Amino acid sequence: MKRSIKAPAKINLSLDVLHKREDGYHEVKMVMSQVDLADRLDLEIREDGKITIELSEGFLPVDQRNLAYQAASLLQYRYDIKLGVSIYIHKHIPVAAGLAGGSSDAAAVLKGLNELWEIGLSTADIATLGSEIGSDVSFCVYGGTALATGRGEIIKPLPSPPPCWVILAKPPIGVSTREIYQRMKIEDPPKEQASEKIIKAIESNDYRAICNNLFNSLEQVTLPLYPEVKRIKERMLDSGVDAALMSGSGPTVFGLVKKESRLHRVYNALRGFCDQVYAVRLISDKEA
Numbered sequence: 001m002k003r004s005i006k007a008p009a010k011i012n013l014s015l016d017v018l019h020k021r022e023d024g025y026h027e028v029k030m031v032m033s034q035v036d037l038a039d040r041l042d043l044e045i046r047e048d049g050k051i052t053i054e055l056s057e058g059f060l061p062v063d064q065r066n067l068a069y070q071a072a073s074l075l076q077y078r079y080d081i082k083l084g085v086s087i088y089i090h091k092h093i094p095v096a097a098g099l100a101g102g103s104s105d106a107a108a109v110l111k112g113l114n115e116l117w118e119i120g121l122s123t124a125d126i127a128t129l130g131s132e133i134g135s136d137v138s139f140c141v142y143g144g145t146a147l148a149t150g151r152g153e154i155i156k157p158l159p160s161p162p163p164c165w166v167i168l169a170k171p172p173i174g175v176s177t178r179e180i181y182q183r184m185k186i187e188d189p190p191k192e193q194a195s196e197k198i199i200k201a202i203e204s205n206d207y208r209a210i211c212n213n214l215f216n217s218l219e220q221v222t223l224p225l226y227p228e229v230k231r232i233k234e235r236m237l238d239s240g241v242d243a244a245l246m247s248g249s250g251p252t253v254f255g256l257v258k259k260e261s262r263l264h265r266v267y268n269a270l271r272g273f274c275d276q277v278y279a280v281r282l283i284s285d286k287e288a
């Protein structure tokens with residue numbers, strides 16, 4: 001039996017880092033939305049109990065270090081499954097980019113195998129299991145748009161933001177999420193939370209207010225450390241996007257654009273500056 005499943009990338013419309021916890025993680029509050037740039041995973045049941053991974057491209061590990069492998073292995077172990085799976089990953093999301101590509105692959109494997117191996121878990125069960133693999137996996141299990149709290153694993157689904165274009169630009173560097181969090185200095189007292197404003201803007205379907213309130217605490221670490229990220233953000237703002245922000249721990253910067261007529265100008269301005277540029281849409285249940 002086979003299953004083909006999409007694993008979309010995410011962007012952070014807000015990312016408030018609240019404080020550092022006893023367990024070393026940071027307490028966060030963030031609004032995330034999926035975009036229609038996605039990996040595709042083909043899953044096929046194996047009778048021999050093995051887990052194998054093949055990749056369309058790139059230099060990712062295909063063993064226990066791959067988050068898709070970890071997802072299959074965790075399900076197998078936790079539910080005493082004797083079946084195996086062959087996983088083929090068509091990789092389209094840039095790696096270590098702040099777009100949760102690996103987390104989304106893991107979420108897709110958990111959801112796909114829950115069906116193929118007939119385990120019968122609810123979405124909430126799958127998300128809880130996913131949080132053992134990484135903080136972003138729970139959000140990727142729910143998908144759409146959501147508020148994430150705790151270390152990122154407590155998910156409250158939100159309505160879709162108003163539809164718009166999203167320009168993604170990734171400089172040719174990878175960023176370590178762990179390093180960025182380690183270098184984070186927490187302001188005392190914390191700033192007013194951007195996430196609350198973004199939630200309000202989404203709930204009132206106010207595109208302008210979303211643009212005005214985009215905020216990511218981790219920019220204060222990544223931008224000075226990697227000036228190329230700062231330059232891309234400046235370039236994006238100059239090119240005429242409605243608003244721009246770094247996603248996650250970076251280095252990808254995204255810009256929101258409402259008017260399709262402006263999209264080509266923005267895209268071309270960035271293509272002359274950086275190789276990896278994508279024009280995608282927010283995954284939205286609202287009409288364009």
Ligand SMILES: C[C@](O)(CO)[C@H](O)COP(=O)(O)OP(=O)(O)OC[C@H]1O[C@@H](n2ccc(N)nc2=O)[C@H](O)[C@@H]1O
Pocket residue numbers: 012015024025026027028030098100103133134135136137150151152177178181182248249
């Ligand atoms: C930057 C974001 O992508 C924003 O969505 C997430 O907060 C990070 O999610 P992720 O990549 O799934 O993160 P994990 O794989 O769980 O953690 C990687 C490392 O980042 C740090 N980390 C992560 C999440 C968090 N709330 N606090 C942290 O301090 C920890 O040092 C951890 O060892």
Ligand SMILES: Nc1ncnc2c1ncn2[C@@H]1O[C@H](COP(=O)(O)OP(=O)(O)OP(=O)(O)O)[C@@H](O)[C@H]1O
Pocket residue numbers: 060061065066067068089094095096097098099100101102103105106136175177248249250
């Ligand atoms: N299937 C996978 N796809 C991408 N990266 C993977 C995968 N499996 C393991 N990894 C490893 O995970 C690390 C982070 O990759 P990923 O692309 O998910 O980063 P990210 O976009 O910064 O994620 P996040 O936004 O959740 O921090 C990389 O170092 C990569 O080697």
